Amino acid sequence: MALSRIVRVCCQQHMRTGRFTLATGRSVDLQPKWCEIRQISFSSVMSDKLATAKAVQKHDWNRAVSEAEKIVGYPTSFLSLRWLLSDEIANVALHLRKLVGSNHPLLKTAKTLVYNDKNQRAWGLIVLLISKAAGHAPSIPEMEQDKSAGVLHSQRALAEVTEMIRTSHLIHQGMINLQAMDDAGNNLSGDSETIFGNKMALLGGDYLLANACNQVANLRNQDLNMLISSAYRDLAESNFIGDRDEQNHPLPSKPESTVKGHSSPDCSIEDLCFGDLQDNTQPMSVEKTVGNPEKEWSLRHVLGGGSLLGKSCQGALMLAGLPEELQTQGYLFGKHLSLAWQACIDLQPFLLSTLPMDAQFSLVSAPVLFHLEYDPSIYELIERGRTSVDNIDYQQLHQAIGTGPGLEKTKNLVKKHSHAAMQVLDRLQPSDARTALQNIILAMQEL
Secondary structure (H helix, E strand, O other), X not given: OOHHHHHHHHHHHHHHHOEEEOOOOOEEEOHHHHHHHHHHHHHHHHHHHXXXXXXXXXXXXXXXXXXXXXXXXXXXXXXXXXXXXXXXXXXXXXXXXXXXXXOOHHHHHHHHHHOOOOOOOOHHHHHHHHHHHHOOOOOOOHHHEEOOOOEEHHHHHHHHHHHHHHHHHHHHHOOOOOOOHHHOOOOOOOOOHHHHHHHHXXXXXXXXXXXXXXXXXXXXXXXXXXXXXXXXXXXXXXXXXXXXXXXXXXXXXXXXXXXXXXXXXXXXXXXXXXXXXXXXXXXXXXXXXXXXXXXXXXXXHHHHHHHHHHHHHHHHHHHOOOOHHHHHXXXXXXXXXHXXXXXXXXXXXXXXXXXXXXXXXXXXXXXXXXXXXXXXXXXXXXXXXXXXXXXXXXXXHHHHHHOOOHHHHHHHHHHHHHHHHHHHHOOOOOOHHHHHHHHHXXXXXXX
């Protein structure tokens, strides 16, 4: 008799009687041991299930994005295969090799885009997810629909436009001011790596922006064209809010009060509207924002990115033929999601007990602005950076901010804007796309 059959027969005999007989004729009772084995096995299974449940409860960023990409077909970053194989992008990549070793900011931007840094928001993916979650009007022709992904072909084109505009803005921001403002435009002859890097940043960003404009025009929707054009205008205006250093990096406004311990109350969601709910194609109102840390921070980042994501979500619902009221909700979703995302990014350097050597952080991030109102004396540390950021003691600034209320108030920003974005999703019908968006919002807070 084969060994496997012997074992099977013995097990069957045991299950009936709790005993089985060996070849020697001796009867053996294994019930106690069998029960012990079953208990151990059951305990092990339960432990595995609990471990799995805990793993599911923890919202992993990479997993949330990966699952979301499967829902809408494929990633929408402009670094898709068709872009990487284009002659223009190939030429840009070849010229970038000349900058290796020059420490030009364009190299850092390129590395961030290639490796898909989680701090760089997957806005194209968000546009496709909200498109699928909201659905489309029955009047949309079938030829316009990508039924396998549940979105329209025009919505996918808009998602790529969003990525291209965002990327062109990042590349343009990587330019270096070669001279002080008093001597700007003089003696720029030569072929230095810095000048070459600026040329690549300018032309590369313009190339992407030109393609984005061409793709929007091909959609043949005048209202959408005006909406996306106003979003790029907002990106440009974001560079003219508040003070700037000689390299055009933003600086916080000087505190109006010098009394330590002052902290303004949190703003309501209604307080953070800058005329964009009445007509968001018009320039936003900047009155009474500078000096209030939350309003100033919100305005900077609505102009600097929230407007683009919000208007792209709004445009996607416009292409779907949905009512204007729902389109407005799409704008609010993108705007609040972007602000929650930015608050999470602003928090990251201050979650460390000590700042790594040579590390820097944005001087207009939410923790800095909140702490500056609470303790105006740290403005002296920031003013040293007007000519060069190398003059700022980031270690000292990091330590001071870690002892104030700025971190807690920034965490409240994350909760406030995440909740506002979730409220918009609650208005949509349950779907895998809506669940994916909710998972992204939850995972974002664990970055």
